[in-house]
Amino acid sequence: LQSWAVADAIRTLTPDHRAILLETYYRGRTMAEAARVLGIPLGTVKSRTYYALHALRLALLERGIEP
Known part of the structure; x- marks a missing residue:
């Protein structure tokens, strides 16, 4: 039940925020790797x-x- 609630909470995030969390937490990429994959500056990934x-x-x- 709790995992459903977490999934529901993640769906409420903006697409940019979901993409960042997907790359850094679920795919285990470093912030530098996430920046490269998403095509955005490292500072943007951090913020x-x-x-x-x-x-x-x-x-x-x-x-x-x-x-």
Whole structure:
């Protein structure tokens, strides 16, 4: 049940935020590798990762899940 709630929370993220989390956390790429794969600057990967994790945390809290 919890994995469904996490998947639902991830779906609420913007496409850019989902892409960053997919590359860095699920595919295990470094930030530099994610930047190359996504074709964006390393600084952009770093900031999007920060904001994506923040947005995911809020979405999880809304669903009653403490990250």
